[in-house]
Amino acid sequence: MALYVASSSSPSTSISSSTFPFSTSSSELSAPPISSLRLSDWNRPHVLSQGVNSSRRNCSVKPVNVEPKRNGSIVPLAATIVTPEVVEVVEKVQVEDYDQLAKELECASPLEVIDKALEKFGNDIAIAFSGAEDVALIEFAHLTGRPFRVFSLDTGRLNPETYRFFDTVEKHYGIRIEYMFPDAVEVQALVRNKGLFSFYEDGHQECCRIRKVRPLRRALKGLRAWITGQRKDQSPGTRSEIPVVQVDPVFEGIDGGIGSLVKWNPVSNVQGEDIWNFLRTMNVPVNSLHSQGYISIGCEPCTRPVLPGQHEREGRWWWEDAKAKECGLHKGNIKEENTAHLNGNGNAAAQANGTATVPDIFNNQNLVTLGRTGIENLARLENRKETWIVVLYAPWCTFCQAMEASYIELAEKMKGTGVKVGKFRADGEHKEYAKRELQLGSFPTILCFPKGTCRPIKYPSEKRDAESLMAFVNALR
Numbered sequence: 001m002a003l004y005v006a007s008s009s010s011p012s013t014s015i016s017s018s019t020f021p022f023s024t025s026s027s028e029l030s031a032p033p034i035s036s037l038r039l040s041d042w043n044r045p046h047v048l049s050q051g052v053n054s055s056r057r058n059c060s061v062k063p064v065n066v067e068p069k070r071n072g073s074i075v076p077l078a079a080t081i082v083t084p085e086v087v088e089v090v091e092k093v094q095v096e097d098y099d100q101l102a103k104e105l106e107c108a109s110p111l112e113v114i115d116k117a118l119e120k121f122g123n124d125i126a127i128a129f130s131g132a133e134d135v136a137l138i139e140f141a142h143l144t145g146r147p148f149r150v151f152s153l154d155t156g157r158l159n160p161e162t163y164r165f166f167d168t169v170e171k172h173y174g175i176r177i178e179y180m181f182p183d184a185v186e187v188q189a190l191v192r193n194k195g196l197f198s199f200y201e202d203g204h205q206e207c208c209r210i211r212k213v214r215p216l217r218r219a220l221k222g223l224r225a226w227i228t229g230q231r232k233d234q235s236p237g238t239r240s241e242i243p244v245v246q247v248d249p250v251f252e253g254i255d256g257g258i259g260s261l262v263k264w265n266p267v268s269n270v271q272g273e274d275i276w277n278f279l280r281t282m283n284v285p286v287n288s289l290h291s292q293g294y295i296s297i298g299c300e301p302c303t304r305p306v307l308p309g310q311h312e313r314e315g316r317w318w319w320e321d322a323k324a325k326e327c328g329l330h331k332g333n334i335k336e337e338n339t340a341h342l343n344g345n346g347n348a349a350a351q352a353n354g355t356a357t358v359p360d361i362f363n364n365q366n367l368v369t370l371g372r373t374g375i376e377n378l379a380r381l382e383n384r385k386e387t388w389i390v391v392l393y394a395p396w397c398t399f400c401q402a403m404e405a406s407y408i409e410l411a412e413k414m415k416g417t418g419v420k421v422g423k424f425r426a427d428g429e430h431k432e433y434a435k436r437e438l439q440l441g442s443f444p445t446i447l448c449f450p451k452g453t454c455r456p457i458k459y460p461s462e463k464r465d466a467e468s469l470m471a472f473v474n475a476l477r
Helices: 039-043 045-051 074-079 084-094 098-104 110-124 135-144 160-173 184-194 205-220 272-281 288-292 372-380 398-402 404-413 428-437 466-476
Strands: 125-128 150-153 178-180 225-227 245-247 262-264 367-370 387-393 419-425 445-449
Touching: 098 245, 110 125, 110 135, 110 225, 110 262, 125 135, 135 160, 135 272, 150 205, 160 288, 178 205, 184 205, 367 372, 367 404, 372 387, 372 419, 372 428, 387 466, 398 404, 404 419, 404 466, 419 428, 445 466
Parallel strands: 125 150, 125 225, 150 178, 225 262, 367 419, 387 419
Antiparallel strands: 245 262, 387 445
16 A cells, blocks of 8 residues: 655645555555654655555565554654545455355455455565465465465474474465564573473473464554465364354454454365365375375374374374364464263264254164263173273264264174174263273273173274274274
């Protein structure tokens, strides 16, 4: 947005709205860094017009502002010399109904959504890039022909392959990724007090808060909007309802306060398979970790490849329950729920509002549903006549949901073999019992109860395809 100021010799000259074009030609000069403007420059029209240029096409972009508040920025100073007419335009942008906009863009393509976002926010929006398949966002932004900014969080614990990928992306698109780093003092205190791998013992939230959430918060304080690669199919437990665009429920933008930051999720309605088809079609560079079985990529100690039958998100923080599979960057996705009490068969659970239910899974005529009494009796039998395989599950767990098909296939293959295939819902009021007596660590946990013995044997592998489960049972029956 170019700003033209009347000469200082005519202080009474007013500025009309026509002097604030929303687009400029590509021949205009690129903007100098904000810090390079001197107070005396405000009386030099040719300098000021460069300082606030945010051309739609082919202009330079300023880096993410990492300061808590941009007190010396051009925006508030420019606002003091504009007419009331222009101020009213700004007010309308701030109070836009993004719920309505989300509905209008629900069926729009990612390219259309990103083009709308870049047009609306110009230099005050940036793409959050993690080094995974969200490189698609950069490709879409590139295809719009508009200038765009990209930032990433360097936690200091990323895979070497991810760092090399960052460099490849910069060279491929001719851009500079704006890296955000954690506070060195905070990292040092955490490592000195708890060691390098404390998250394996007390959860990943503290480490993520220091290495990711706080740097992100600083980055977003210099923006009015950001673009993320969230998809509904990434994590059904926490991302199934994300809209295409929303007022950010957690973070603040440059103006501060609730509603000061807009969050765009252009690929929220796109399936992962379609993202990969797009990347292959457009010959977009991808992280080499993907060819090694990694899908969701984060820090090296907290990320691993997924195996057959596993959901992509299970490669992250695998030692924790599914409900904790957000690092804090998208904390607004997680909704508080009261763990429900089971009915007699353990087939359903009421949610927090008391009306909806969590539908049960592993429903098949070849599967035996065990209640609390049933599993206790099975565990106590010393001379069992039949071999059992039982999954300890929770219907809301995305990883249990991901293995449902393979487990039902196992039940069908075991029909008539003398092996019973069962399920026991081990969340809610039964969770402590399952932890204490049934070796429950996280969901799902799979146990084999061989005939003639009383001690259940825990399935040790992360492979949950039907063939692997069958090999486990056949080795013990």
